[in-house]
Amino acid sequence: MDSRTHTYFASDFHLGLKAGTDPLERERHVVRWLTEISSTAKSIYLVGDLFDFWWEYKMVVPKGFTRFLGKISELTDAGVEVHFFTGNHDMWIGDYLAKECGMILHTGEYRFELNGRRFCVAHGEGVGVRDKKYLALLWVFRNRFLRSLYSMLHPRIGIALAHRWSLSSRLAKSYSREFRGEEKEPLVRYAREAMQDDDIDFFIFGHRHIPLDLSLSEKNRLLILGNWFNAPVYADWNGEEMTLREYKSDGYLKAGDN
Template sequence: MKETGKIFFASDFHLGLKAGKDPAGREKLVVRWLTTVAPEAREIYLVGDVFDFWWEYKLVVPRGFTRFLGTVSSITDSGIPVHFFTGNHDMWVRDYLSTECGMQVHTSPYTCRIDGKQFHIAHGEGLGSKSTAYRILLWIFRNKPLRVLYSMLHPRIGIAIGLDWSLHSRFAKGITQEFMGEDREDLIRYSRSVMKKDKIDYFIFGHRHLPMTFNNGDNGRIIFLGDWFSDGSYAEWDGSDLYLKSFR
């Protein structure tokens, strides 16, 4: 890994989702961003929901994404670490992305020290949530015996069901979301609970489809990374400060 260079964070590409403006062009835009930032990157963090649906069988992976996966593989081959965080749409990974594409896969929140600052990075699904129904849904999604049973479905059926569910889930929620106020935002609540145990300078979250920086007072800065349906938003660490930017 390079000892110097910038660190980039992005999330919620939702590659494969047939919604929003120019779904096919979204992957090309992400690839163009990756090839643009790679020459000056020390590390790249992809913070969840990279794919709109990803169910990985032992010998089968979803069709498509060749431009994206090829670009990531080229970046990791050059020695630049690429971190992949699972989200609520692509948590069903096995070892394909790590062994074939060289990505470092994270399935839970990750805390690390960068240039003397403490970063806490997570996609964000379920963190700080008070919704019992949503927590039960995530438990079902993450349950290993249930995942084994689902994997018994033929890929033609299992992946088709997942793609259909994912599409309807996005239309039900809406593509863009508004800030609900700090008292109602689950991830702000979660960040404050983390700060009771650890000193964090920067929280990096995806999931909210909302590009914004929130100054949490003594509880660190929160970066909501937004999405790539309309904003093309990402965060850039230059060694001394963190900036939220847009790529078009």
Template sequence: MDKKIYFASDFHLGTPDYAESRAREARIVSWLNFIEPDCGELFLMGDIFDFWFEYAKVIPKGFIRIQGKLAAMADKGIKIYFFKGNHDMWVRDYFTKEIGMEIISDELVIERNEKRFYLHHGDGLGPGDAKYKFLRKIFRSRLCQWLFARLDPNLGIGMASAWSQGSRAAQTEKEVFMGEDKEWLAIYAKEQLQKQHFDYFIFGHRHLPLDLDLGNESRYVNIGEWINYNSYAVFDGIDLKLEYFTGKP
């Protein structure tokens, strides 16, 4: 491989307020500038925005710097994938038309340099959380999106912004490792390994950087978030590494 592959998620742009979100956006753009020279593919694996909804002629205002940077990277031939997360599941075709990003609704299986990757934001997987899994089906339904689109954008986006202030991403407490036998995404990955082999399972959503050996030369890597950790993963063609952006050379 001449270029590297980068994975990041859970920027949660828009929360908890404008000032903090704007500072985080600047940090992310700095990271994109840092990785751009050797980046061949970029996987943005969900919850890039704390809320996103595309009306027919309206999108949430703001976030112009990251959109401009991603557009510039795409124009240089870098392939960018955008996974729907539980906060930005209402992404439609705007980013595809304007930037050229490929939108991924659920899991994506890829093979690079003879390594198999299972990629997913991570929401709705594994045991438990039946309430969210039920709500996820409702929120992702065309009827729900059609009904929300009937709201005036000022009302709809205003309601969503108010809801975001109480979301998990708006809190500053760091997540705690629960033990491999209780980490639901590790459990899910092990279940998938019973069916077929993957070298790497890469998820976001958990908000905790993790790199767990699942046995049989398979690993589960959670790429964390950018409120507390500024964490991401990079594959150089040989190995996958979990790294942290410090903003320093």
């Protein structure tokens, strides 16, 4: 019998971020996880902010991430379906990750069915948000014309600026680490509204960096995945059950690393 029956979801690896855990150790940790699930994974959904910053120029891609990209290519070569969702830190992708590593790219929400259940997956930036300043900032980031201007900057400047931005990000600072209650969490608000006209069994988001498994009704659930610099959490769908699991291995995330 085919042992590849699981679908896995993870987000917010923030590879390259020089904060929290050591960036290289974080990449190794992600690769260990991918290796561990490789014999059971039918498909893997990587739900945004995988890179702390990714800017793809026409002929040039950012340095680093060789272990991660190699592992992804190994998985897709072996027939595992790997989906890559852009997040607010890595929305500036071209076709490199699809062509070179065989990933299926998504730049927005994706709804689909698996084993008779309905899924809605998105990174979650801007989803359910009412703050106009934040939405305007996202518009600037996504604007094609402004992106082409930024691409004209030499990578030494463009990439250095972005790394500085990431560390002192307005987006990151604008929310607290604490869950603010269902009414105040845009992702929860969005899911409650969306389930009025589409009977989604599982809403799965990243972005918020707070692992959460919330029952919206008897059958509808909302899962938020953790970030991998202090809460490496992923979701595992075995075809019948959905479980949110922590991925820890020796030497990673010792007490006090948070």
